[in-house]
Amino acid sequence: MINQLIDTAIHQLKYSYTPYSNFKVGAALLAKNGQVYTGCNIENASFSATNCAERTAFFKAVYDGCYDFAAIAVVGGPAGKPVQAQDEPSGPCGVCRQVMAEFCDPDEFLVIHGKTPEDYKQFTLREMLPEGGFPAANKGFFAKPQA
Numbered sequence: 364m365i366n367q368l369i370d371t372a373i374h375q376l377k378y379s380y381t382p383y384s385n386f387k388v389g390a391a392l393l394a395k396n397g398q399v400y401t402g403c404n405i406e407n408a409s410f411s412a413t414n415c416a417e418r419t420a421f422f423k424a425v426y427d428g429c430y431d432f433a434a435i436a437v438v439g440g441p442a443g444k445p446v447q448a449q450d451e452p453s454g455p456c457g458v459c460r461q462v463m464a465e466f467c468d469p470d471e472f473l474v475i476h477g478k479t480p481e482d483y484k485q486f487t488l489r490e491m492l493p494e495g496g497f498p499a500a501n502k503g504f505f506a507k508p509q510a
């Protein structure tokens with residue numbers, strides 16, 4: 364399952380729009396209903412308007428009415444290749460971790476940093492964002508659409 368998710372994330376690298384950094388990132392977000400939402404990073408000349416691969420996947424899912432997530436696989440690296448074996452995989456940025464905290468249970472949601480489908484590290488969201496504010500853990504009050 365994790366291997367397949369990483370493989371899907373690797374396939375997203377080709378959609379990544381990175382004229383400024385050429386650092387390409389792909390993501391595959393697994394919803395609890397089994398649906399997979401994909402994402403890539405989309406850069407912008409203003410730099411700060413850049414959207415990371417993780418947030419692209421989350422925002423596609425939420426637009427689709429999906430709010431319950433199990434795991435996300437992230438791959439990336441310079442020149443469009445996933446990081447190489449000797450490198451540390453790059454983890455999601457702080458903004459993306461906060462977006463995950465909006466929707467995901469910190470002790471259940473898995474963040475997978477992949478190099479290859481077989482070579483990866485996995486963390487819970489709480490490990491990625493210790494002492495964070497977790498609206499989704501608050502009985503889903505913030506994380507569900509309000510009727």
Ligand code: THU
Binds near residue numbers: 437
């Ligand atoms: N980036 C992501 O898409 N996800 C990450 O986890 C880290 C960084 C993007 C943002 C920018 O387009 C490029 O990688 C270099 O930081």
